[in-house]
Amino acid sequence: xxVVRNAQSTLQxxxxxxxxxxxxxxxxxxxxxxxxxxxxxxxxxxAGDTAETAQEHLGFNLLHNRYSKFRYDQAGYTPSFEVVxxxxxxxxxxxxxxxxxxxxxxxIPKDESINADIIALCRKFAFKAEVQLTP
Numbered sequence: 746x747x748v749v750r751n752a753q754s755t756l757q758x759x760x761x762x763x764x765x766x767x768x769x770x771x772x773x774x775x776x777x778x779x780x781x782x783x784x785x786x787x788x789x790x791x792a793g794d795t796a797e798t799a800q801e802h803l804g805f806n807l808l809h810n811r812y813s814k815f816r817y818d819q820a821g822y823t824p825s826f827e828v829v830x831x832x833x834x835x836x837x838x839x840x841x842x843x844x845x846x847x848x849x850x851x852x853i854p855k856d857e858s859i860n861a862d863i864i865a866l867c868r869k870f871a872f873k874a875e876v877q878l879t880p
Contacts, residue, residue, distance in 0.1 A: 746798050747789040750781040758789055762834045763852050770850065785848040792858035802849055803840060808862055817866045824870055831871035838867065 747757050752771050758764035767787050771779050788802055796808045805811040805825070815822040827848075829838040838851040853859060853867055 746791060746794045746802075748802070749787040749789065751779065752776075760789075760834060760854060762832070763789060763854065766832075766835075766837070767852065783845075783847070785842070785846075785850065787850045787852065789852045790854060790859055790863070792856070795860050796863060799851065803842070807838075807840075807851070808866055817862075817869065826870075829867055829871045830874045831867070832874050836864075836867035836871055837874075 747754075749755055749758070749767055749771075752768060755764050755767050755771070758767060767789070770787065774784055788799060790799075796806045799807050803811075807825070809816050809825075810823055811825040813821065813823070817824075825840065827839045827841050829836055834855055836851075836853040836855070838853065839848060840851070841848040853863060855864070
């Protein structure tokens with residue numbers, strides 16, 4: 746999993762669409778003044794990453810509601826994320842974790858190497874982005 750807390754760390758992202766998208770998000774959130782300790786940061790899934798990998802950052806399993814603990818494929822489940830948006834090459838999932846607006850934004854590539862449950866969660870709840878990513 747790639748953790749992005751500043752513009753420099755976006756250079757770790759191999760996918761040019763996701764890299765440009767995260768760079769734009771950082772620019773929109775203040776550019777050089779972007780403060781990940783106040784606003785939050787970004788996680789980019791890589792092959793082999795799981796819900797447990799993300800849990801280290803989120804503090805809960807993203808496949809479950811963070812309060813009720815219902816799993817995404819169980820009756821009674823409601824998402825803990827604010828939104829999940831589908832782009833041509835990835836899903837963009839946003840979690841706001843505190844009342845002050847601190848959040849973590851996850852980018853999940855549409856790739857068969859990504860955990861099937863995570864992709865299924867995204868497919869179930871994502872809405873199509875109006876604007877698609879271009880490098």
